[in-house]
Amino acid sequence: MSNMQKTLIALLGVAVIFFSFVAVRVGVKPAATVKASPIPAGEYDAAVWGKVYPLQYESYRRMAEVAPSPTGYGGSVNVQKSDMQPEIFTNFKGMPFSKDYTEDRGHVYAVEDLLHSKRIGPASKGACITCKTPYVEQFYKEAGWGYANKPLGELLERSKHPVTCAQCHDSETMNLRVINPAFIEAQERRGIDLSKATREEMRTYVCAQCHSEYYFEPGSMRVVFPWDKGFKPEEMYTYYAEKPNNFLQDWEHPDSKAPMLKAQHPDYETFANGTHGKAGVSCADCHMPYMRKDGQKYTSHFITSPLKTLDASCSPCHSQGTEWLSERVKTIQDQTFLLQHTAGLNVAKAHEAIRKAGDTPNVNQAELAKARELVRKAQWMWDIVSAENSMGFHNTDQTMTTLGQANELAHQAIESANLAAGINVL
Numbered sequence: 001m002s003n004m005q006k007t008l009i010a011l012l013g014v015a016v017i018f019f020s021f022v023a024v025r026v027g028v029k030p031a032a033t034v035k036a037s038p039i040p041a042g043e044y045d046a047a048v049w050g051k052v053y054p055l056q057y058e059s060y061r062r063m064a065e066v067a068p069s070p071t072g073y074g075g076s077v078n079v080q081k082s083d084m085q086p087e088i089f090t091n092f093k094g095m096p097f098s099k100d101y102t103e104d105r106g107h108v109y110a111v112e113d114l115l116h117s118k119r120i121g122p123a124s125k126g127a128c129i130t131c132k133t134p135y136v137e138q139f140y141k142e143a144g145w146g147y148a149n150k151p152l153g154e155l156l157e158r159s160k161h162p163v164t165c166a167q168c169h170d171s172e173t174m175n176l177r178v179i180n181p182a183f184i185e186a187q188e189r190r191g192i193d194l195s196k197a198t199r200e201e202m203r204t205y206v207c208a209q210c211h212s213e214y215y216f217e218p219g220s221m222r223v224v225f226p227w228d229k230g231f232k233p234e235e236m237y238t239y240y241a242e243k244p245n246n247f248l249q250d251w252e253h254p255d256s257k258a259p260m261l262k263a264q265h266p267d268y269e270t271f272a273n274g275t276h277g278k279a280g281v282s283c284a285d286c287h288m289p290y291m292r293k294d295g296q297k298y299t300s301h302f303i304t305s306p307l308k309t310l311d312a313s314c315s316p317c318h319s320q321g322t323e324w325l326s327e328r329v330k331t332i333q334d335q336t337f338l339l340q341h342t343a344g345l346n347v348a349k350a351h352e353a354i355r356k357a358g359d360t361p362n363v364n365q366a367e368l369a370k371a372r373e374l375v376r377k378a379q380w381m382w383d384i385v386s387a388e389n390s391m392g393f394h395n396t397d398q399t400m401t402t403l404g405q406a407n408e409l410a411h412q413a414i415e416s417a418n419l420a421a422g423i424n425v426l
C-alpha cells in the first residue's frame with residue numbers, strides 16, 4: 001500500500017467514526033431533551049435544591065442575617081415602623097397595622113414572621129399565605145381560590161418552608177416561573193401573556209408576583225391586584241373608587257369615620273414607572289447581582305438591600321463609583337422621609353379635625369362627607385409611599401409628587417372639616 005492509500009484509509013476510518021458518532025448523537029437526541037431532573041416537582045425544601053446548586057443555596061441562606069441598612073431606612077432588623085413614624089398609630093387606628101407593623105426582612109423568615117404577627121388571629125384566612133411560601137401552588141391545585149377562605153392556621157401548619165427555590169424556578173428546566181394566581185390573573189386582565197414573557201421581564205415578574213399592592217375580594221377572600229387602570233397611585237385610587245368586586249374599604253377609621261384603604265408594599269408598581277423600570281432594568285439586576293466564587297459566575301440569591309453590594313449591583317451600568325451612588329441613595333431617602341413624615345402627620349391631623357367636626361351639633365353633613373373622601377385619598381397618597389419599601393429610591397419623582405398631593409389633600413380635608421363644623425377657615 002502506498003502512503004497515499006494509507007492516508008486515504010485512515011481518513012476514511014476517521015470519517016466513519018465521526019459520522020457514526022453524529023448518528024448516535026442525533027439518534028439519542030430526543031431522549032436527551034427529556035433528561036431526568038434531580039429535583040422532583042413539588043419539592044419545596046431549599047436544602048434539597050442546595051445539594052445540586054450549592055452556590056445559589058449558600059447565598060440564599062445569607063438571608064437569615066439581620067442588619068440595619070447603611071442609610072438608616074429599610075434594613076433587615078424587624079423593628080416597628082412606628083418607632084420612626086408614630087403617625088402610624090393614628091392613621092391605622094381601628095385596624096391591625098396600628099398594633100404591629102414591622103420592617104421587612106429576609107425571605108427565610110416569611111412564614112415565621114406571619115406566624116408571630118400580632119395582625120393575625122384565629123379568624124385569619126388562608127389568603128394571607130399567598131405571598132409567603134411555594135405551598136400556595138399545592139393549595140391552589142387542590143381547591144382553586146377556595147384555599148383563600150380556609151382558616152389560615154390550617155394552611156400555616158402545612159407550610160413547612162418559606163419563600164424557597166420553587167417559588168421562582170421550574171425544578172426540571174430551572175426556567176424562571178411565577179405561581180401566584182393573583183399575579184397571573186391581573187396580568188391576563190392587562191392583556192399580558194406570561195408564556196411570552198422575555199427572560200428580562202421574568203427577572204422582574206418573579207418578584208412582582210408578591211411585591212405588589214392587593215386587596216381581598218369580599219366574601220371569597222380571593223387576592224386581587226388593582227391594576228386594571230394602571231400602576232400610578234391616582235390610577236389605582238380611581239380603580240378602587242369604582243367599588244371593584246363590591247370592595248368598598250379595608251376598614252372604617254374610628255375617629256373620622258372615613259372609609260379607608262390600606263396600601264401594601266407596591267414595590268413593583270412604583271418601580272415600573274420609575275427611571276430604572278422605564279429603562280428596562282430588572283429587580284434582579286440590583287437585588288440579585290452576579291458574583292464569582294472559585295472562578296464560577298453565579299447569581300447572588302442573598303436578596304436584600306443592594307446597598308450591601310453596591311459595586312456588584314450598580315457598577316455594571318454606572319461608572320460614578322460607590323461613594324457617589326450611596327450618597328445619591330441616602331439623599332433621596334432623607335428627602336423622601338422628611339416629606340413622607342410631614343404628610344403622615346398632616347393626615348393624622350385631618351382625622352382629628354373630622355372627628356371634632358363630626359361631634360359638632362348641626363354639622364353640615366355634605367361637607368363632612370367631602371372631608372372624609374379627602375382624608376381617604378390623602379392617606380392613600382401617603383400610604384402608597386410609606387408602604388413601599390425603598391424610601392423613594394425606586395421612583396423618586398413620582399414619590400415626591402405623590403407626597404405633595406398627600407400634603408395638599410390633607411390640608412383640604414382639614415379645611416373641609418372646619419367648614420362642616422361652621423368654622424370659617426379663609
Ligand code: HEC
Pocket residue numbers: 069070071073074075076104204207208211267268269271272276277281282283284285286287304305306307329389390391393394
Ligand atoms: C436600580 C436598582 C434597583 C432596582 C431595579 C430595584 N431596586 Fe429595590 N431597592 C434598591 C435600593 C437602592 C433600595 C434601598 C435599600 C435600603 O434602603 O437599604 C431598595 C429597596 C428595596 C426593598 C426594601 C429593602 C429593605 O432593606 O427593606 C425591597 C423589598 C425592594 N427594594 C424590592 C424591589 C423589587 C420587588 C424590585 C422590582 C420590582 C426592585 N426592588 C427593583 C434598588 C433597586
Ligand code: HEC
Pocket residue numbers: 046049050053056057060163164165166167168169174176199202203206207284288297298299300301
Ligand atoms: C425570588 C425568586 C428566586 C428564588 C426564590 C430563587 N431563585 Fe434562583 N434565580 C432567580 C433569578 C431571577 C435568577 C437569574 C435567572 C436569569 O437571569 O435567567 C436565578 C438563577 C438561578 C440559577 C441559574 C444560575 C445562576 O446563578 O444564574 C440557579 C441554578 C438557581 N437560580 C438556583 C436557585 C436555588 C437553588 C434556589 C433556592 C435555594 C433559588 N434559585 C431560589 C430567582 C430566584
Ligand code: HEC
Pocket residue numbers: 074075076077103104105106107109110111113114130131132133163167203206207208209210211283284287288303304305
Ligand atoms: C412569595 C412571595 C415573594 C417573592 C416571590 C419575592 N418576595 Fe421579597 N419578600 C416577601 C416577603 C413576605 C418578605 C418579608 C419577609 C419577612 O419580613 O419576614 C420579603 C422581603 C424582601 C426584601 C427585604 C429583605 C431585607 O433584608 O430586608 C427584599 C429586598 C425583597 N423581598 C426583594 C425581593 C426581590 C428582588 C424578589 C425577586 C427576585 C422577591 N423579593 C421575591 C415575599 C416575596
Ligand code: HEC
Pocket residue numbers: 275276279281282285286306307310313314315316317318325326328329396
Ligand atoms: C442594568 C443597568 C442599571 C443598573 C444595574 C443600575 N442602574 Fe441606575 N440607572 C440606569 C439607567 C439606564 C439610568 C437612567 C439615566 C442614566 O443613563 O444614567 C439610571 C439612573 C440612575 C440614577 C439617576 C436618578 C434618576 O432617577 O434618574 C441613580 C441615582 C441611579 N441610577 C442609581 C443606581 C443605583 C444606586 C444602582 C444600584 C443599586 C443602580 N442605579 C443600578 C441603569 C442602571
